[in-house]
Amino acid sequence: MNGQNNEAVFSLESANLKFGNGAFEELGWELNRLGLKKPLLFADPRLRSLGIIDRAAEILARAGIPITVYDRISVEPTIDSFGEAARFAAAMRPDCFIALGGGSTIDTAKVANLISTHGGEIIDYVNPPVGGGRKPQSPLAPLIAIPTTSGSGSEATTVAILDIPELKIKTGISHRYLRPALAIVDPELARSTPPAVTASCGLDVVCHAVESYISKPFDARPKPATPDDRPPYQGSNPIADIWSLKAIEFGGQFLRRAVKSGNDLEARGTMMLGATMAGIGFGTAGVHIPHACAYPLAGLKHKYRAEGYETTHNFIPHGFSVIVTAPAAFRYTFDAAPEKHIKAAELLRGASIADPGPDSLPSALIDLMRDVGAPSGIAALGYEEADIPALVEGALKQQRLLVGAPKPIDAKGIDSIFRASFANW
Known part of the structure; x- marks a missing residue:
């Protein structure tokens, strides 16, 4: 230790993880296990042409769970694209979120969950000195993250990254409540990544x-x-x-x-x-x-x-x-x-x-x-x-x-x- 006024404690928190070929097929089982019946699926639009969004719908249909899909995801999302997603989520009032895609998709779902749960403007929650650094006072709806790329690690983190074009800068929102409740990592979903x-x-x-x-x-x-x-x-x-x-x-x-x-x-x-x-x-x-x-x-x-x-x-x-x-x-x-x-x-x-x-x-x-x-x-x-x-x-x-x-x-x-x-x- 380096002095009595220094930190002496660290904590490790992480999302629950399910990994392996075919893990995606257990999505419906996981929602039923958690008692979740009204999911909102955030999905990379590229996955529609690959049949992966339809596959998600079929997996949940077999579990008796209907879904609503939001696929207007921006690559490297902006404060405006986050805002559009948050308004959609607030109107739908889901009991949970599913994010199927890369970091942009998972981060969009995180912020939509945050704003639809706690309200306020996105800039209120952005890290200072760019934003207000507001902290959510209670947990968000459960988020299940299903990455299709191998990069951001957003399925395990507390962070969502966004571009603010008028300031010509990227920044982030960070809080422990943004961390997904479950990460389902299936290597077969990464086959199509260029x-x-x-x-x-x-x-x-x-x-x-x-x-x-x-x-x-x-x-x-x-x-x-x-x-x-x-x-x-x-x-x-x-x-x-x-x-x-x-x-x-x-x-x-x-x-x-x-x-x-x-x-x-x-x-x-x-x-x-x-x-x-x-x-x-x-x-x-x-x-x-x-x-x-x-x-x-x-x-x-x-x-x-x-x-x-x-x-x-x-x-x-x-x-x-x-x-x-x-x-x-x-x-x-x-x-x-x-x-x-x-x-x-x-x-x-x-x-x-x-x-x-x-x-x-x-x-x-x-x-x-x-x-x-x-x-x-x-x-x-x-x-x-x-x-x-x-x-x-x-x-x-x-x-x-x-x-x-x-x-x-x-x-x-x-x-x-x-x-x-x-x-x-």
Whole structure:
């Protein structure tokens, strides 16, 4: 422990998890077990053409449960798309929510559940200093999350991420009540995910896990005034580290294979499990510098055309916006926890490193990025040197994340990370 005024307690909360090929077929049984009879299904519209939405309806029909479907999900959702979903949910008054899709779908269901249950404006709940940081005073309706991608880990976390276009920034809403009651993770649902989407999602998994593993230790943080003031992102701790380390290992072993073939169910399934495990890890420990930099990268400009996503607008997939600054960020944080950086690098490479040092983890990440077809840096995303001040300003607004970095960082440090990230190779 690092002082009597520092935190001495950490907590681990997670969604109940059901994992395995065919787990989706048990959805009706789960709703009946929980006594839920009026679900509202939030679904990625792409899943309709694949027959997966109809399959969900059939599974629930066999259980005697009718459903209403909401599929107006925006890729990388905005405050407006969240608001539309919340109004629909408020009109339907369901007794539970089901989210079938990627992180955008699960996050949309989280916020629709929040607003339809407790009312208010979405900006009231957005994390400060962007929003009001309002806390829901009682639990929400049960949410069952069924991911179809291997990335966000939203099925296990307390966070929903949104874009606020008028502020040119992405930010989030975070509270323990947003965490799903149950995650059903079925590798067969990830078969149809395109390679570029698999790559972005998988790099998000890796970054979640590495950031949480090397985050500021929980007992190096100030003690909260009350347990209610303890943040969801508490800092690294022995339990969260277990989940994060395994997710890093899975990323190093299986992401390249998952990108290469949709029929490699071992690789796709392991990355799905890794996403959930990383979600449990960072949902407790937190993420920091790469994610703080990612939000202005995703919100300030919309020049990048993402492959593999069925959308007509330009946007930067979240995993790519996160990973491009990660090598520079981890060079910056190396001296705060050298042994953790080296351990993460060894897990990504699947081997010990002969001459470990500050570049061990960045170089392992860069090799993985290149192998799965990620953009080389922020220049490839449409950014120029003149954009750096605005990017720094946007990252500094993410204080909820930056306080979890293993060493302090200010505007000068963030500026140097963006400048070092124009091209990683």
